Amino acid sequence: MIARLSALHPNRIDLSLDRMHRLLERLDHPELRLPPVIHVAGTNGKGSTVAYLRAILEAAGLRVHAYISPYLVRINECFRLGCAGGGVLVGDDELKRALEHCERTNAGAPLTFFEAKTAAAFWLFAQHEADVLLLEVGLGGRLDSTNVVDAPLATVIAPISTDHTEFLGDSLTSIAGEKAAIIKHNAPVITAEQPPEAMAVIKQQARHQRAPLYAAGQQWHVGVERGRLVYQDDRGLMDLAAPKLFGRHQFNNAGLAIATLRAIETFKIGHAAFEAGVVNAEWPARMQRLSSGALLEMGPQGCEIWLDGGHNAEGGRVAAAALGDLEERVSRPLVVIAGMMGNKDASGFLANFAGLTRHIIAVAIPGQDNAMPPDRLAEAARTLGMRVEISPGIEAALHTLTRLAYEVPPRILIAGSLYLAGHVLAFNSTPPG
Template identity: 30%
Template sequence: MFTKETNAYLELLSTSSTHSNLHRFKELLEILGNPQEKLKCVHLAGTNGKGSVASLISAILQEAGYKIGLYTSPDLVSVTERIRIGDILISEKDFERLLFQVREAASKFQNKSLFTYFEVLTAIAFLYYKENNCDVVVLETGLGGRHDATNIITAPLCAVLTTISYDHVQRLGSTLKEIAYEKAGIIKPSIPTISYPQEPEVLDVITSTCQMQNAPLYFCDLKELTFINNTLEGQVFNYKNYQKLSIQLLGKHQCYNAALAIEVIEVLLYLGFTIRSEAIYKGLAKANWPGRLDIIHHKPLFLIDGAHNVQGALALRDAITYYFKGKKIIYLFGSLKDKDYHQVLELTMPLGQIAILVTPPSTRAIRADLLQKQIQNYCPQVFAAATLKEGTELALSLADEESVIIAFGSLYFIGELPKILETCL
């Protein structure tokens, strides 16, 4: 457990500004010895799939024998999930030790305004990976790309762009072109860029940015991907010359993410990394990313999923249609006010028979009772639960062994569900 002082400081940071000042953040890192300049990074940005692609790349590189730092966000249960080496999370002792270093460095500024929560975590991550001599750091942006704290790095091994669509429109822009511009901000001069196939207006931005930066641009080719088997136990597929690849991540979109990860590995091979085909097969098969079509209980089947925007909702809808056709679907749903939850509901709720609404533990959450009337247009039975535990108990009481309970909408509450479920069974 963190000390009270650490918890209080993290809470203070979480309520401060979320807008990074890269010039000021650079000064902080200079005081800390510029640990980021000693790291070789694979830098990822995008709207959906960043965490999955990052975990797939990391798993392959680990199988190839490299020491890999993995920096992701958000976390489901503990902030230490964001900073790991291989499969091992940063210890609370190391986290607090490095947090103290960052606070000491921040105290040297005449301007005493707080750095953002994400800036502090990013500084801790850079220090941790540097002192542990990681061979590669797989580095996921927090929000956007151009002004993201991770974009302080100047020469990554490569830039990776996952699917780009609408999300965080208040910060990134109201059009795909504006959002793509922010995401493409991680593209650096002469550095290879690997992208998921994108919408035409997004593609235009990425292509023109790469041309201006003289950066080689590669895409994964989904026409080269064929599905062999797709069950709740995992998926098997072919991609280009790789035959019978397997992943345990569910949903066809995860096979597409795996194809993007393979393209990144191909670029790293060109850059001189030693990665045998065996490492690709084993890494993909071992990769795990909690909270994304993640089965946490059987009979009844209980899944948690981080779908909170339109693209995530489309992937969830496709998965429900494929895996659970004809099943009784019970939803546990909660959302933040600043998400496009209207479209998320429109895409998912008609596939369910029961919706139980909860209020995520965030000041940005929309109250469950305020959502109730809206969802009644889509789903036959709708309930608003006072607590997440109450909602979970209600879902279980309404389910039989053949039912499927799906909790989704906000990562702010799905991370709590595995522990809550244990108390309900």
């Protein structure tokens, strides 16, 4: 079925709302029957922010639907249905019915797969009661298929940086304009810290839509004190335990989620729910340590294996910062096994690791025709002065490392693409849930 739906449009990505509006009308407008929506855009941190929002809301006893993309291992990961006691991924049979219903209703008209998937999500969510729907933008915002919700509870903008320039423009001003277009009339907009040119666009759009703006570093603040998360806004200060998700950037993502829920007046969430949500939120392939599984057994004895789906310069920066924190705690030699898609900035991504390691292993991404050839990725690493090898895959790369003499077992980061991360999780038998 996925193959049939994917064949309805010659391009995998074709940003437009026309086809979406047409299909939603034929489906009798499920987007008008959704639970209250929190709409989340941004370049990096969208998924983690949604994970914190969901965990906090569920800790407060609320039923939470969530729509995210892309998936790592199974398409079901994109659709989470809220129910008492926590959400569940949609089952295979119900998801098949939703996609088939959209396929029949569309009647062969041009449609991208993401549009079909989003329409199926709206149709599903409209049939299941919930207190809130967390809706993650797929790409950009202005012409993203999710941007058909006219009156969200709030809009959220995670950190903006350069990515997908072929669709969103090659300047931060242009990219911010695409993402800020999810801001709606009178709905509060909550934003992470942004580069000045991106922040200027967000402020302008918020004024145009008369949307109250809650910006990090201005209306709210988050920081780390003695290893704990400290959040402050005009309603007071919260001292919370650190996120389970690793990295300094996760304090910022958690802060963005907290600021969002405190800006929405309809929610009354207590301190205990905020803390439980921050501590318990999980999001695979975001500086995730693989503590068991087939891959760990393949690497050098005693090694650490970390997995991160970061695939742009900013994603590389936060992963490198997290590795720097690890190095300060326990020093180990670092090896980066990297695979990237062909439209990504390999040099911008890898440059972040130049001060941490000189050892890069470039690999292909299985099953991805548009993946960057490993030799091209290797050339980018060599230009940065790194020692680089080419390996046919993750397993072969780990086998190569077992033949090296390490005085201390290495720390291994597998990174560069969510598609690569999905392959790793599937091979390692650690699927997201």
